[in-house]
Amino acid sequence: MITLHHLNKSRSKRIIWLLEELGVEYQIKPYLRNSETFFAPPELKNIHPLGKSPVIEDDGLVISESGAITEYLIDKYGQGKFAPARGTNAYVEYSQWLHFAEGSAILPLLLKIFVAKDGCKTNFLADYADAEMLKILSYVEQCLEGKKYLVDEQLTGADIMMSMIVENLVATGAISNFSNLGRYAQQLASHDAFKKADQVEAEYS
Template identity: 80%
Template structure:
């Protein structure tokens, strides 16, 4: 059985969604953030030296990093679901979006979060974060023109990975500024597996 080490209010909800889509048997081992520091508990370091989530265990193998976990699970359990056929242009496009989520897209989101949380005036960082975030979101918005999903008009692991970006926009209200992203966000919520994942996360929060 796959074991998902899940930290509340973290990016690992995407992996719950993925596991539900794959219809594989899994167990969630929940961890709670420190109420003061909001950091992960030290117990997670017993699973992986970085003490971060998500991490999965499968057949004695420990896999970390959301993108790597997504690739691993789809390759092993997908049976043709959630990824285009290897060797196609669509597969290359899929890989780019899959890793865009934690690569290009996540940094400006985190910078914006940290600057806002810190509350101090910055000489450079706040303006840089705003400019980079607008660039990323404008690219994301444009890429969804006339499309239901990011690749091949079907749900893939790329959509699951990018859902974290979408969720952050919904939560802060800025999704209203992007019509394609707003439509896309609504489409993602129609998936029963995502609805189940949200309930699972609530149960472990």
């Protein structure tokens, strides 16, 4: 059975969604952030030296990093779903979006969170974060024109990876001026497995 080491309010919620979509048997080992520092508990380092989540255990393997976990689970359990066929142009597009979520897209979001938490006036960082955020939002908005999903008009691991970015944009209100992104957010949230991931996350928070 797959074990998901799940930290509340973290990237691992989207792995719950993927596991639910795949219909595989899994169990959750929950961890809670420190309520004051928001750091992960030290116990997570017993599973992986970085002490971060998500991490899964499956068939003796310990796998970290959301993108790697997503690729592994879809390759092993997807039965041809949730990713285009390898060697196709669609797979190349899929792979770019899969890595975009934790590459280009996450940086401005994190910078804005850090600037807000720091609470000090910055000489450069705040303006840079705003400019990068607008660039990312405009790019995704354009790419979603006339589309329900990122690739091949079907739910893939790329959409599941992007869901955390989209949920952050919804929560902060940053999505309000981007109609395609708003429609995309509603499309992702319409999946039963997405709703189940919400429920599971809430149980362990």
